[in-house]
Amino acid sequence: MAQALEIARWDLECEFNNTDHRTELNGVEQLIVRRGQPFTINLHLRSGEYQPGGSALNLTVETGPQPSDQYGTRASFGLTDQIDTSRWSAAVTSPPGYMVSLSICSPPDAPIGRWRLTLGQGGLVEFVLLYNPWCTGDVVYMDSEExxxxxxxxxxxxxxxxxxxxxxxxxxxxxxxxxxxxxxxxxxxxxxxxxxxxxxxxxxxxxxxxxxxxxxxxxxxxxxxxxxxxxxxxxxxxxxxxxxxxxxxxxxxxxxxxxxxxxxxxxxxxxxxxxxxxxxxxxxxxxxxxxxxxxxxxxxxxxxxxxxxxxxxxxxxxxxxxxxxxxxxxxxxxxxxxxxxxxxxxxxxxxxxxxxxxxxxxxxxxxxxxxxxxxxxxxxxxxxxxxxxxxxxxxxxxxxxxxxxxxxxxxxxxxxxxxxxxxxxxxxxxxxxxxxxxxxxxxxxxxxxxxxxxxxLQQQENAGLLIAIKVSAEMRKGCDFDVFAVVTNNTPNGKKCRLVFGSRAVSYNGILGENCGFKDLLNVALAPGEGQLRVPLRMNYSKYAENLTEDNLIRLAALLLDYGTREAYLAVRNVVLENPEIKVRILGEPKENRKLAAEITLQNPLPVPLQNCCFTVEGSNLTGGQIITEKLNSTVEPGQDAKVKIYFTPTHSGQRKLVVDFDSNKLCHVKGYRNVIIGK
Known part of the structure; x- marks a missing residue:
């Protein structure tokens, strides 16, 4: 009769297992593994040695407050010659002795979450089980490492x-x-x-x-x-x-x-x-x-x-x-x-x-x-x-x-x-x-x-009169610029029309704000045969600055009314005002666990001073999971630079993003980033 193993202590090999299961970035303080893939724990026996065929160990895994074999939230199993990746199983991978290396595997359809593993009569191990897109038997399997x-x-x-x-x-x-x-x-x-x-x-x-x-x-x-x-x-x-x-x-x-x-x-x-x-x-x-x-x-x-x-x-x-x-x-x-x-x-x-x-x-x-x-x-x-x-x-x-x-x-x-x-x-x-x-x-x-x-069943639109909205190549926040309603007459007859050309601030989800500029032309004459008219609308910073939403969006709408046919034509276009660029310069050679500096700069594009300027910075494996905040005590005049220097210590090698946000009283939520390659 097989003798039950008496376990004195165990080692979950968190660093080895987490690395093998690609979870080491979560840390190595707890066991975090992926389903359908074996993991290893080492058992140190209180007395006696492990002998193949002569030693026994019963294991039980459970998850949730009401574990059940029927629902796959509980399973009991013993030692086998080799693991079975289709179900909960365990096999010894070490030679006979006082220390037993145990390979344990979950099925690729096991519920994810917190699990408890009972080793024999007393040992209780807790671990986290995740989906495994590297496992061909998992329904989230993806066959490209890239x-x-x-x-x-x-x-x-x-x-x-x-x-x-x-x-x-x-x-x-x-x-x-x-x-x-x-x-x-x-x-x-x-x-x-x-x-x-x-x-x-x-x-x-x-x-x-x-x-x-x-x-x-x-x-x-x-x-x-x-x-x-x-x-x-x-x-x-x-x-x-x-x-x-x-x-x-x-x-x-x-x-x-x-x-x-x-x-x-x-x-x-x-x-x-x-x-x-x-x-x-x-x-x-x-x-x-x-x-x-x-x-x-x-x-x-x-x-x-x-x-x-x-x-x-x-x-x-x-x-x-x-x-x-x-x-x-x-x-x-x-x-x-x-x-x-x-x-x-x-x-x-x-x-x-x-x-x-x-x-x-x-x-x-x-x-x-x-x-x-x-x-x-x-x-x-x-x-x-x-x-x-x-x-x-x-x-x-x-x-x-x-x-x-x-x-x-x-x-x-x-x-x-x-x-x-x-x-x-x-x-x-x-x-x-x-x-x-x-x-x-x-x-x-x-x-x-x-x-x-x-x-x-949608019919081809009337090709007689066409209206479109054209914009300038550059529309930067803080600048004055022109937008254009372009009307084309493809009919053989001259046309008399009314053109209403307006602009309003708008949120990204379509909620309209205040007026940013408006023009109403009651007597627009269009020559026959591809006659074209280009009507400008001036967008002045002094007009749109206070009405603009956080999204920096302006909705342009041009409505053309044909007096002869009573038909109406509408063109609508949303334009985005461009924020200034945030420049990030890395100072020094980026190395793992070595302090690093970055210089961050933004030039004020507005015709008014910026006050209460603040940069906030974060980045995974760069800023220690924290947000770095740097405030400027001085006012930044038009055309001048807002500049700060920050310090951080990268914790892992590889390419990382340093993500930056700039805020002030007149210019808010400006985003920028810099890819940083951290060496070993």
Missing amino acids: KLMEYVLAQDGIIFRGSWKYLIPTPWNFGQFEDGILEACLRILEMNPKCLRNPGKDASGRKNPIYVSRVLSAMVNCNDDKGVLLGRWTDDYDGGVSPLSWKGSVEILRNWDTNACQPVRFGQCWVFAAVACSVSRALGIPCRVVTNYNSAHDTNSNLVIERYVDENGQVVQKSRDMIWNYHCWVENWMTRPDLKPGFDGWQAMDPTPQEKSEGVYCCGPIPLKAIKEGELTYKYDAPFVFAEVNADVHTFMKHKDGTTEKIISSVQVGLKISTKSVGSDRREDITHLYKYPEGSDEEREAFTKANHQNKL
């Missing part, structure tokens, strides 16, 4: 903002391996309402990244639960900070975790998406942030966005349907065994609270292939995401007497869908993953499946 470096291990990245005509790459510190962040991510799972209602079932559900992605989509916002972020889309940020103040996820997740799960104030779409990306990567799900320009928000699922303008061409906020200048969400990588074959890969998941799904503010995951093919019955929330990239836009003029009429306007949604490229800061255009080329047979087939008849 992509895994980007979508799981990269702690910083680029999020695209701005407009589809002027894309702004914004740096972000995801920081998923910084101290305390994994604990915060596990707490998000433990605080979700499904866990609080039925913790045993929830713990079992964590084997499935579809389930976990849906939980994260709901928990990153706080609308229905003790979620992480509270959204705010007005200029009133009392009790919190502007979403544009954030440079990374670390401070947000730490604030939530250390303040009894009270929501962090405030977030908007790119912040929600970035935090969701940090949590997904921390748990082992490959993830990336995606930006959709001219993103439709269809509230009634009819795939039509209705916009109303007054007789001056200014948008009237009548409908809940809107077009956001851009909208960010995330994509998580996984197979979809719950759907028919062909829908594996990237799945869209949106944590920004917009519409309810199954009674909760969440969205996704939905395969990109389902959106592209118009398969709107597939889980989850396909119609909403399909509308974001494909909705038809109808524009109506609302007259003073209350009547409305449809006017001719060319507005497209779902433009330049963007994400950061693998291994570089360049933009990767992924529009083709969401939609077929416009006018193609495949697009028509997808629209037919989606019952998107509006788009299929």
Whole structure:
């Protein structure tokens, strides 16, 4: 009869295991391993020696408050000759002796989270189990090491903002391996309402990244639960900070975790998406942030966005349907065994609270292939995401007497869908993953499946009169510049028209602000046969400075009224005013665990002085998980430089991002960064 081993002590080999499982950046104080991959622990026996066939050891693993063999949250097993990667198993890998090296393996579909391992009669070991995209048996498996470096291990990245005509790459510190962040991510799972209602079932559900992605989509916002972020889309940020103040996820997740799960104030779409990306990567799900320009928000699922303008061409906020200048969400990588074959890969998941799904503010995951093919019955929330990239836009003029009429306007949604490229800061255009080329047979087939008849039956617009908006090559904040309404008459007849050309400040989600400039020409004469008129509108800093929103956006609208036919033509364009560049100069040779300095400079582009100037800086594995703040005591005059020097000590080698934000009384939320290669 085999003799039970008596264990005196054990060594979890955290440094070796965590490195082998690519979790060492979380630290080596606790055991953090990935499912479907063996890990090693060493047992030191109290008496006797281990003898193959003559020694026995029973092991039990459990997760959650109600562990169950039936739900895969508990398993008991003994020693075998070799490990079985399809189930919980253990095998001795050392020769007979007083020290036993034990190789333990979890199945590739084990629930993730905190686990307890009981060794024989007394030893209790705690460890964290994560998804394993390096394991072929895991549903999050990704077969490219280069992509895994980007979508799981990269702690910083680029999020695209701005407009589809002027894309702004914004740096972000995801920081998923910084101290305390994994604990915060596990707490998000433990605080979700499904866990609080039925913790045993929830713990079992964590084997499935579809389930976990849906939980994260709901928990990153706080609308229905003790979620992480509270959204705010007005200029009133009392009790919190502007979403544009954030440079990374670390401070947000730490604030939530250390303040009894009270929501962090405030977030908007790119912040929600970035935090969701940090949590997904921390748990082992490959993830990336995606930006959709001219993103439709269809509230009634009819795939039509209705916009109303007054007789001056200014948008009237009548409908809940809107077009956001851009909208960010995330994509998580996984197979979809719950759907028919062909829908594996990237799945869209949106944590920004917009519409309810199954009674909760969440969205996704939905395969990109389902959106592209118009398969709107597939889980989850396909119609909403399909509308974001494909909705038809109808524009109506609302007259003073209350009547409305449809006017001719060319507005497209779902433009330049963007994400950061693998291994570089360049933009990767992924529009083709969401939609077929416009006018193609495949697009028509997808629209037919989606019952998107509006788009299929859309007639060619009237080519007689055309109106477009052109802008200057450079539109910097602080400068005066011209924008132009360009009217073309392609008819054989001369035209008499009225042209209303206006500008208003606008937020990125389409909420209009104050007037920034206006022109009303009652008698515009257009010559026949491609006669063209170019009408300028001067944008003066003195006029737009106080009205501009934090997004630095101005909406231009040009409305042309044909007196002869009574037809109306509308052109709309959002322009982004360019912030000044933040220059970062590294002083000295960057080395691991050696103090380093950086000089940070910004030139004041405004015609007015800047006061209360402040630089804030952070970077994963650069600033020790902390934010460095440097304030200037002096005023920075127009054309002068705001300059500071900071010191930090990198903790790990490799390429890292030093992310910088500048704020002052007149110029706020200016972002910049510098890639720093840290040597050994």
